[in-house]
Amino acid sequence: MKMNWIKVFFILTSIATTQFSGLIDVYAHDEVSTQVDQQLWWKKDRNKQKEDDFPELSGGAENPERNRQQPISNIILQQRYPETVVLQGPTTENRIALTFDDGPDPRFSEQVLDVLREYNIPATFFVMGSRAVAYPEIVERMVAEGHIIGNHTYFHPNLVKEADLDTLEREVTRTEDVLNEILGYRTRLFRAPYGFLYNELVEKLAELNYSIIVWSVDSLDWEEEPPAEIAANVLNHVHPGAIILMHDGGDWDADRTNTIESLRQIIPTLQQQGYEFVTVPELLNIPYQK
Numbered sequence: 001m002k003m004n005w006i007k008v009f010f011i012l013t014s015i016a017t018t019q020f021s022g023l024i025d026v027y028a029h030d031e032v033s034t035q036v037d038q039q040l041w042w043k044k045d046r047n048k049q050k051e052d053d054f055p056e057l058s059g060g061a062e063n064p065e066r067n068r069q070q071p072i073s074n075i076i077l078q079q080r081y082p083e084t085v086v087l088q089g090p091t092t093e094n095r096i097a098l099t100f101d102d103g104p105d106p107r108f109s110e111q112v113l114d115v116l117r118e119y120n121i122p123a124t125f126f127v128m129g130s131r132a133v134a135y136p137e138i139v140e141r142m143v144a145e146g147h148i149i150g151n152h153t154y155f156h157p158n159l160v161k162e163a164d165l166d167t168l169e170r171e172v173t174r175t176e177d178v179l180n181e182i183l184g185y186r187t188r189l190f191r192a193p194y195g196f197l198y199n200e201l202v203e204k205l206a207e208l209n210y211s212i213i214v215w216s217v218d219s220l221d222w223e224e225e226p227p228a229e230i231a232a233n234v235l236n237h238v239h240p241g242a243i244i245l246m247h248d249g250g251d252w253d254a255d256r257t258n259t260i261e262s263l264r265q266i267i268p269t270l271q272q273q274g275y276e277f278v279t280v281p282e283l284l285n286i287p288y289q290k
């Protein structure tokens with residue numbers, strides 16, 4: 001009997017130790033992977049010789065950021081702030097909006113614009129201020145071809161991690177100023193980097209007179225899966241009033257070639273299904289200028 005208790009004790013402690021070390025592993029792994037990312041970042045940087053003047057996403061690439069942070073769900077924020085946070089348009093009409101984040105990116109934005117022009121449909125671009133400064137001619141082309149421009153911050157920080165209202169205000173107003181120079185008006189459409197927000201950030205953006213445009217269909221194009229898979233992510237989840245999230249830009253080692261190709265499947269298929277592509281302000285019937 002005594003032996004049995006000892007056995008039980010050992011089994012229990014070994015389970016506890018395994019669980020505990022598993023926990024330590026998770027945290028240790030997180031820390032290590034961050035370090036490795038930074039090392040690789042630096043190495044890749046050297047090897048591929050990134051253009052020095054290409055403005056980076058200061059909060060990091062989509063993939064690791066989205067996996068690491070779990071901010072307040074946009075669905076909850078939309079319920080809390082229905083006047084400010086928008087996930088989709090009216091579901092009563094077959095109208096949908098394509099949206100593109102992280103441009104203007106000289107490697108991909110113009111190709112996205114080419115495809116949109118080919119199908120003669122408008123879209124909404126949430127641009128980074130730092131990139132708009134570097135490539136104003138691409139933003140000008142977007143506007144000239146009937147697309148709408150929104151604010152996606154200046155350097156693309158992770159606003160939840162920064163946890164600082166001043167950072168938000170600086171990022172947003174600096175971008176607003178830059179865009180005003182190019183567009184001749186102040187945009188009132190905003191999309192958060194990674195879609196990461198919390199109550200106080202939403203309240204600040206409302207104070208700054210912004211509509212926060214989230215999405216209801218995520219193409220997950222930043223995972224850089226084959227075009228057919230990106231298209232399936234959209235086509236399998238599309239609905240009347242959908243706001244579809246895609247990217248015309250990315251980190252310096254990102255590749256949006258598959259996004260561009262997927263558009264050639266997404267656009268004609270949805271048109272055949274009777275959907276009409278409109279800009280976000282058209283879809284929501286809201287002003288896009290302050």
Ligand SMILES: [Zn+2]
Pocket residue numbers: 101102152156192193194
């Ligand atoms: Zn972004």
